[in-house]
Amino acid sequence: MSSRRQLLVQAAALAGAALTPAAWSSAIAQTRMADDPFGLGVASGEPSPDGMVLWTRLAPKLREPLGGMTPAPVTVRWEVATDPAMRQTVARGRALAVAEAGHSIHVEVRGLSPGREYWYRFNAAGHASPIGRTRTSPAADVAIDRLKLAYASCQKYSAGYYSAHAVLAADQPDLVLFLGDYIYEEANTGRGVRAHPVAEPVDLAGYRERYAWYKADENLQAAHAAAPWMVTWDDHEVANDYGGDQDRTNPSPATFLKRRAAAYQAFYENMPLRRNRMPVGPDMLLYRSLDWGRLAQVQMLDTRQYRNHRTCEAVSEGKRIPADCPERSEPSRSLLGDPQEQWLQGRFRSTPAQWNLLAQQYLMGELFSAPGKVGNDGWDGYVASRRRVLEGWRDAKVSNPMVLGGDIHCFFAGELSLEPGGKPLASEFVGGSISSLGRPNLDINRLVAGNPRLKYGDGESRGYGRVEITPRAATVTFRAVADALVPNSTVSDLATFVVEAGNPELKRV
Numbered sequence: 001m002s003s004r005r006q007l008l009v010q011a012a013a014l015a016g017a018a019l020t021p022a023a024w025s026s027a028i029a030q031t032r033m034a035d036d037p038f039g040l041g042v043a044s045g046e047p048s049p050d051g052m053v054l055w056t057r058l059a060p061k062l063r064e065p066l067g068g069m070t071p072a073p074v075t076v077r078w079e080v081a082t083d084p085a086m087r088q089t090v091a092r093g094r095a096l097a098v099a100e101a102g103h104s105i106h107v108e109v110r111g112l113s114p115g116r117e118y119w120y121r122f123n124a125a126g127h128a129s130p131i132g133r134t135r136t137s138p139a140a141d142v143a144i145d146r147l148k149l150a151y152a153s154c155q156k157y158s159a160g161y162y163s164a165h166a167v168l169a170a171d172q173p174d175l176v177l178f179l180g181d182y183i184y185e186e187a188n189t190g191r192g193v194r195a196h197p198v199a200e201p202v203d204l205a206g207y208r209e210r211y212a213w214y215k216a217d218e219n220l221q222a223a224h225a226a227a228p229w230m231v232t233w234d235d236h237e238v239a240n241d242y243g244g245d246q247d248r249t250n251p252s253p254a255t256f257l258k259r260r261a262a263a264y265q266a267f268y269e270n271m272p273l274r275r276n277r278m279p280v281g282p283d284m285l286l287y288r289s290l291d292w293g294r295l296a297q298v299q300m301l302d303t304r305q306y307r308n309h310r311t312c313e314a315v316s317e318g319k320r321i322p323a324d325c326p327e328r329s330e331p332s333r334s335l336l337g338d339p340q341e342q343w344l345q346g347r348f349r350s351t352p353a354q355w356n357l358l359a360q361q362y363l364m365g366e367l368f369s370a371p372g373k374v375g376n377d378g379w380d381g382y383v384a385s386r387r388r389v390l391e392g393w394r395d396a397k398v399s400n401p402m403v404l405g406g407d408i409h410c411f412f413a414g415e416l417s418l419e420p421g422g423k424p425l426a427s428e429f430v431g432g433s434i435s436s437l438g439r440p441n442l443d444i445n446r447l448v449a450g451n452p453r454l455k456y457g458d459g460e461s462r463g464y465g466r467v468e469i470t471p472r473a474a475t476v477t478f479r480a481v482a483d484a485l486v487p488n489s490t491v492s493d494l495a496t497f498v499v500e501a502g503n504p505e506l507k508r509v
């Protein structure tokens with residue numbers, strides 16, 4: 001076997017693609033493409049001490065089926081360098097972009113040095129991609145003095161512009177956590193500030209097209225190219241308010257699971273995830289953890305795929321249910337499912353980290369939307385499941401638990417305790433949204449007043465959260481866009497909180 005063919009065999013094995021001899025030759029004999037195939041940008045993710053995932057998806061004509069690609073596989077060359085001009089290359093290789101994976105590639109780079117910056121780019125069909133910046137995480141046993149991360153969620157394309165992403169990129173964080181609602185599946189109502197295709201996606205072609213509309217945004221591409229991401233999903237990556245094998249409009253699991261399979265496949269194809277996350281039918285294992293030396297561990301949850309069906313649905317008005325509905329507290333009801341709960345408790349018992357970040361979709365603590373009323377779409381519908389997490393922190397003496405969340409399109413900061421008014425066990429920071437519309441502060445101020453565990457709320461600002469962690473304290477800054485309804489808006493600090501190590505109480509600074 002020639003060394004060129006050997007390389008391709010290795011690349012195909014890595015890409016998980018089975019190729020026929022005809023596909024080999026077409027991959028080898030491809031010609032230049034007239035259009036730049038890198039219109040969806042580049043991304044990296046899942047940093048480890050020796051590498052990370054490098055991602056791209058070839059699409060020379062963004063708005064066409066298959067992104068303007070023919071079904072033939074295409075060889076993509078990748079390289080990693082220690083300088084932004086890509087002069088000092090330290091790793092390179094090839095991967096095959098195949099139609100079955102939407103011509104996406106997920107390269108798992110290994111053999112790099114821990115805790116340092118790298119730059120990367122791709123070449124295919126006579127075109128070079130933009131250069132991305134990424135980094136490896138620090139070695140596991142090393143004391144680290146700082147982690148700078150950003151977290152974000154909820155970027156409804158039609159609702160606003162992604163100025164928040166441009167500023168997040170300029171911050172050059174070590175890591176970005178994306179906490180769900182990367183796309184919205186809803187049909188475009190025409191009321192938003194930016195149009196996209198009107199059809200609601202229900203199959204793989206539809207979801208691929210929706211990702212292409214979102215990922216063509218240059219500010220979103222800049223945020224991906226600025227730092228490695230770790231992503232999870234919420235409901236809108238599949239369907240509004242879905243849970244387990246059901247959504248609101250489609251109670252038949254057989255039909256809904258087909259749609260879920262298509263949505264999960266498109267999510268995998270469009271995210272810088274490791275190949276062991278590739279979905280199998282309607283199942284995709286997304287919960288996982290990531291260590292940043294001994295300083296921090298991120299435990300990232302999937303609160304959609306395994307949850308029990310909606311709580312107290314018979315007495316609900318929209319998502320609002322009576323807080324004393326007995327089903328809320330049934331011990332068997334879980335937002336995470338038993339295997340994920342067991343996994344999380346295992347993380348709690350084994351984590352060596354000084355800070356433990358629970359990265360998930362919601363406001364985690366109880367939220368009375370009116371006296372005696374709570375919502376049933378998040379943790380408030382699964383009280384026993386939440387209690388097991390809080391007790392897990394307490395019993396395993398988890399060091400500095402901190403919850404990061406999204407979903408509600410508002411900024412909230414608060415404290416979590418087992419009983420109302422009890423000793424705080426963890427701090428909690430939620431939101432806001434990159435572009436999805438929030439709620440008037442008149443409502444938010446009423447919520448904060450009615451829920452004393454909350455220390456702050458803002459529903460009118462779009463933006464993201466910046467978290468700086470040191471062994472002594474975590475500083476969380478809510479970053480707000482001046483106006484997400486216009487392009488290129490400025491961003492400023494809305495509020496800053498400090499949580500000192502050993503004390504989850506918030507201090508506003």
Ligand SMILES: [Fe+2]
Nearest residue numbers: 154181407436
């Ligand atoms: Fe959302």
